[in-house]
Amino acid sequence: MPPFDRQFFCLVFVFALVTTPALRADDKPADESAKQKPAAAETATPKAKKDATPAEKKPADKAAEKKAADKKAAAKKAADKKEMKKPAEKKKEEPKKMVSAFPDKALEEAVRHEVFEKRYNKQPITAEDVANISRVVGTGKKIKSLEGLQHCRVLMLIDLADNEITDLKPIADLKRLQSVTLAGNKIKDLKPIENLTAMQLLDLSQNEIADLSALKKMSNLRTLYVADNQLKDLSPIAGLTKLWTLDASGNQLKDLSPVSKLGWLTTLKIVGNQIESLAPLSQLDDLDMLIMSKNQVSDLKPLVEMCRKDAEGERRFAPYLDVYLGGNPIDEKDKAAATKELRSFGVDVHDK
Known part of the structure; x- marks a missing residue:
């Protein structure tokens, strides 16, 4: 290696030795700082929470809370009303x-x-x-x-x-x-x-x-x-023309005129009254029983004539008529004659 190159290489090597630790130092704090930031944040958070004061609620939040409270109150009122309307349980009724x-x-x-x-x-x-x-x-x-x-x-x-x-x-x-x-x-x-x-x-x-x-x-x-x-008067029954039987004994009757209109009469009992005349009976042509005891009748001629007429005509009742005439003030001689004649027409005469 030439001397120039050797010198240059040494310089580079020295520079590398000098600068490399510094770079590593710079890199390390950066990594540790990144790692420690969350911890710092976590440490700071409780303090922040502790020192923080509640923020003033916004008007929108208040309105929402009021609306919710009103809704709850309305629901409660409706429930109470429904409970009131609910029919009470019927008690078991006792037998009347x-x-x-x-x-x-x-x-x-x-x-x-x-x-x-x-x-x-x-x-x-x-x-x-x-x-x-x-x-x-x-x-x-x-x-x-x-x-x-x-x-x-x-x-x-x-x-x-x-x-x-x-x-x-x-x-x-x-x-x-x-x-x-x-x-x-x-x-x-x-x-x-x-x-x-x-x-x-x-x-x-x-x-x-x-x-x-x-x-x-x-x-x-x-x-x-x-x-x-x-009774003293039979006039009120004069219109009862369908009568078959009439018993008016034991009263205070004096007049038989109302009876004359009772054309269907078959039985007439007038015992113990104050009847004096039998003339009203002349129209009773269906009569088959006449009980006239204990009255004030003294004359039997109307009865005799009535029976004679029937005996000589239609013979509707005379042959079947029963007469009880005892207890009336009839002359014995007249009673005997009348009785004989009535019997000749088929009438049964009883002196009692």
Whole structure:
């Protein structure tokens, strides 16, 4: 190697030795600085957090929070309202206690016989139980009130004789009634039954009735018993032309004129009144039973003439007529003659 080149090479070598450590030193801190920066950042962060103060909230954040709070409140209010509307749980209802439709226990027992389901027990008879029964029978039971019978809407027959009944209002609307027997009670007023026009048999004997005006509309009546009352006048029933049987015994009757219009009458019983004349009977050409005992009749001629006319004509009733005339102030001689003549027409005459 030439001397110049050798000198140059030595210079380069020396320079390399001098400069290389410095470069390495410069490189090392750079690497370590890069590595230490995160640690420094981590060390600085807690302090920054510790020293930091909450920043003021922006208006937009406040509005959002208010809106959320309002929404929550509205949801709660809706839930509460729904809870209020929710129907309360129904409590188990106790079975309703049955109540009798008949305050009068004696009448209830009479009705019970017609209610098959309760005939042999003591359960109360309700309005529903009697809705379809057609009859009630209970004689001599000391029944005082008919209350409850208004529920027997299809009732057709009542037989409650020999009780203590005074008021007929409960049966006032039972329009299907055809047969009513209330003999032996304490009835005075018949007005409640004035519209029961389907009536065919009515027995009101042995009551306290003085007026029959309420019976005027009962045009279908066939049989009427009003014995042993306080009647003085039969005029109210003069229009009941379909009557077959009339018993007005034991009253205070003096005049039979209203009876003259009852053309269908076959049986007339007027025992124990104050009748003086039989003349009104001359038009009753279907009569087959006349019981006129214990009156004030002294003349039998109207009866004799009536029977003679029939015997000589159509013979509709005379051969079948039974007459009871005992207890009247008839002259014995006249009675004997009249009796003989009546019997000649086929009439059965009884002096009792």
